[in-house]
Structure formats: C-alpha cells, structure tokens
Amino acid sequence: EQALLHIESQGFWLAWSGLLLAMLAQLALRRADLWGLLPEWAIFMAMNLYMLVQCLRHNIWDRRLEPNPRTNAIASAVLGAVLLPVTAVTFVRNAGRADAGILLLAVCFAALPAALCFAVLQLMAHTYRRKRERAENAPDEE
Known part of the structure; x- marks a missing residue:
C-alpha cells in the first residue's frame, strides 16, 4: 500500500x-x-x-516546508524567476522588438502571479495554522 x-x-x-x-x-x-x-x-x-x-x-502541509511568510516568499520568488524569462521571450517574440516597455510589461506579468501566489500561500498557511490550533485545543473524545 x-x-x-x-x-x-x-x-x-x-x-x-x-x-x-x-x-x-x-x-x-x-x-x-x-x-x-x-x-x-x-x-x-x-x-x-x-x-x-x-x-x-x-489540514495537510508539506513535510519539509514550514507554513510561514519567509517560505511563502521564497516559493513565490521562484515562481516569478521562472516566469520572467518565459514572459520576456514571449512578449519580445510577439511584439517583434525588445524595448524597455516590452520588458517592463514582462516583469509585471511575472510579478503579478508571484504576488498572487504569495497571497494564496499566506491564506492557506493561516487556515492551516488555525485548523491545527483548533485540533490541538479540542477536548479528547473517549
């Protein structure tokens, strides 16, 4: 099994x-x-x-990662770092040019999902901690 x-x-x-x-x-x-x-x-x-x-x-979290802002920020930054070159290449190919405006747009399109990821992870971590505290403080049923 x-x-x-x-x-x-x-x-x-x-x-x-x-x-x-x-x-x-x-x-x-x-x-x-x-x-x-x-x-x-x-x-x-x-x-x-x-x-x-x-x-x-x-109410399950990762075995190795802690549900805290630092870990969530690192995970979100990794997402942004992965998306940045992909969005930059995509925008440059579609626009046919690589100027500051196109690159700034690519940065925004990489930063937005990273920020959203951080917010969702923070919300999930808060929910996880709240449920864990409730379970720990619940009276034992015997």
Missing part, C-alpha cells in the same frame, strides 16, 4: 511538472497562441485546485 501511494504521488508530480514545462516551453519557443494552451492550462489548474482543496480539507 505504501509503495502504491509513493508511485501515485510521483506520478502526480511528474504529470504536474510535465504540464508546466510543456506550457512554458510552448510559450517561450513559439508565438503565443493562448487558446492553443487552454486544454493544458485547464488540466493543470484542475490538478492545482484539487490538491489545494484536499490539502486544506485534511
């Missing part, structure tokens, strides 16, 4: 990573056809939403 759970977990993260890399590569390597990415994006977001809801429902 443990081996099966481990295999399923690795399969989920392999599919998640593969979808993310495929979408980023498609955006960076060709003119952006956002409608063409819709099926992958829908599946990717459904996977994310499912994991988010189930982890909050069962």
Whole structure:
C-alpha cells in the first residue's frame, strides 16, 4: 500500500511538472497562441485546485516546508524567476522588438502571479495554522 501511494504521488508530480514545462516551453519557443494552451492550462489548474482543496480539507502541509511568510516568499520568488524569462521571450517574440516597455510589461506579468501566489500561500498557511490550533485545543473524545 505504501509503495502504491509513493508511485501515485510521483506520478502526480511528474504529470504536474510535465504540464508546466510543456506550457512554458510552448510559450517561450513559439508565438503565443493562448487558446492553443487552454486544454493544458485547464488540466493543470484542475490538478492545482484539487490538491489545494484536499490539502486544506485534511489540514495537510508539506513535510519539509514550514507554513510561514519567509517560505511563502521564497516559493513565490521562484515562481516569478521562472516566469520572467518565459514572459520576456514571449512578449519580445510577439511584439517583434525588445524595448524597455516590452520588458517592463514582462516583469509585471511575472510579478503579478508571484504576488498572487504569495497571497494564496499566506491564506492557506493561516487556515492551516488555525485548523491545527483548533485540533490541538479540542477536548479528547473517549
């Protein structure tokens, strides 16, 4: 049973990573056809939403990462760092030029999801801590 759970977990993260890399590569390597990415994006977001809801429902956080602002800021910064070159290449290819306005737009389009990620992680961490405190302070049922 443990081996099966481990295999399923690795399969989920392999599919998640593969979808993310495929979408980023498609955006960076060709003119952006956002409608063409819709099926992958829908599946990717459904996977994310499912994991988010189930982890909050069962009050589960990562085994290694702490639910605190520092960790959430680092995760959000990593997201921004991954998105920045992809958005920059995409915007430069679609505009046909690389000027300050295009690069500033790319920075904004990388910073916005990073900020949103930080906000969602903070909200999830707050919910997790609140539920954990309630569970710890609940009277034992015997």
